[in-house]
Amino acid sequence: xxxxxxxxxxxxxxxxxxxxxxxxxxxxxxxxxxxxxxxxxxxxxxxxxxxxxxxxxxxxxxxxxxxxxxxxxxxxxxxxxxxxxxxxxxxxxxxxxxxxxxxxxxxxxxxxxxxxxxxxxxxxxxxxxxxxxxxxxxxxxxxxxxxxxxxxxxxxxxxxxxxxxxx
Numbered sequence: 676x677x678x679x680x681x682x683x684x685x686x687x688x689x690x691x692x693x694x695x696x697x698x699x700x701x702x703x704x705x706x707x708x709x710x711x712x713x714x715x716x717x718x719x720x721x722x723x724x725x726x727x728x729x730x731x732x733x734x735x736x737x738x739x740x741x742x743x744x745x746x747x748x749x750x751x752x753x754x755x756x757x758x759x760x761x762x763x764x765x766x767x768x769x770x771x772x773x774x775x776x777x778x779x780x781x782x783x784x785x786x787x788x789x790x791x792x793x794x795x796x797x798x799x800x801x802x803x804x805x806x807x808x809x810x811x812x813x814x815x816x817x818x819x820x821x822x823x824x825x826x827x828x829x830x831x832x833x834x835x836x837x838x839x840x841x842x
Contacts, residue, residue, distance in 0.1 A: 678802045687711045687719055720759035724813045725801050730767035732788055760815045764797055
């Protein structure tokens with residue numbers, strides 16, 4: 676409750692009918708922009724303090740990365756977020772690619788869809804960090820190729836070629 680006047684959630688992108696109905700209620704801390712251009716999206720990414728990545732819930736039996744029938748979806752938004760160099764609070768299946776990338780590269784924290792209390796606590800910690808002026812908690816300063824768009828694209832091509840060659 677203490678954060679209500681200081682925290683703002685900005686959501687950009689398409690929404691289905693049921694989500695639009697929820698967004699129409701527009702609590703004062705929520706700013707839904709609807710679909711935005713790529714340039715506008717990148718401006719939002721660069722101007723935010725913390726990014727949220729909410730992945731789809733995988734169908735039952737598709738929660739193991741790399742296994743036959745596994746959940747292999749990679750949200751393209753994650754590449755954009757990596758370029759923004761802001762911490763990510765992700766919501767994705769424990770064994771998803773998004774979860775693995777966020778954890779492995781130290782991009783932030785990722786939670787399973789049912790870890791609502793843990794996600795809420797992470798948001799509260801970020802708010803306390805912001806209140807305390809801990810700017811370092813809102814920057815990802817990795818100097819490796821994970822943030823180089825060309826290197827990311829090359830690695831993605833290699834991974835895709837590997838997948839194609841394995842089948």
